[in-house]
Amino acid sequence: MSIRDWPANERPRERLLQLGAQALTDAELLAIFLRTGVAGKSAVDLARELLQQFGGLRPLLQADLAGFSQPLGLGPAKFALLQAVLEMGRRHLAEQLQRDSALESPQAVRDYLKARLRHEPHEVFACLFMDSKHRVLAFERLFEGSIDAAAVYPRQVLKRALAHNAAALIITHNHPSGVAEPSEADRQLTLRLKEALALVDVRLLDHFVVGEGEPLSLAERGWL
Structure with missing residues (x-):
């Protein structure tokens, strides 16, 4: 019927x-x-x-x-339509973050990071660069592959923060396993980047780990 x-x-x-x-x-x-x-x-x-x-x-x-x-x-026509719908959803979430303070819209941050990283089949490390009012300036993927404290270079993160004239940033990476629990390497990496960014007066606001459910905040765990 x-x-x-x-x-x-x-x-x-x-x-x-x-x-x-x-x-x-x-x-x-x-x-x-x-x-x-x-x-x-x-x-x-x-x-x-x-x-x-x-x-x-x-x-x-x-x-x-x-x-x-x-x-x-x-076929390709349906696939192209689906990809367009998904990208419109990501851009809608990005526009909301660009209008509002990221700290005043924590759920919007989580929704955006899920849309950008949860589907990735391998680990991706990325940054949300923000101005002094914590509005998003840009989202950039900086490293891919097996992400650990040795594979993420603070110098490159600092370089991109200065290029955007960012006053603050949120770092994020995904766990393809779907389990968002931070590892000890994740915690050490967070501290290294916080110390490095402080040298150029850029605040590290949070580190989100994206898994199957809601992204996990290291700041909310008291690890930042």
Whole structure:
């Protein structure tokens, strides 16, 4: 049965307009994105099958073009549309941070860092550079690979902070394992960078570790 033949209060688009996007299931949200199903399957049926094949919404969103195109004939056009939607979400979060003080919007910082780093298959170390009012000037990925205290160079972090004329910054890196618990190397790296940045009057406000859930703040742990 086509979704058009469903009762109005059961159709994903109508439910979204009535109840808000947060009320929909992953399959319903994905069905709205897909717009149409395939022979013998509604868009919701197709969405459920895709989620089952990929193992959830997150692996589907993280798939590259080859992985996305294999199941059920999804092609480059849908992949390009999905990437555009994801990038618009990241830019929306970035604009909010640029308008507001990062310290006054801790959840906005967490949401932005999750959007930028949670999907990465390897470790990425990045910085949010901020002005004296703690508004974001720029986000930069500085190091990639296996991140530890020896692999992150304070001199490069200082160089980029001075290039942005930053007064403060937040450092962040992801744990591809999904476990955001900081390691001893993470703590040592935080202290090294805090001391190095203080030499040029730049404050290190926090170090967030991004995993599967909410990013973990070393400042909130009292480790900064």
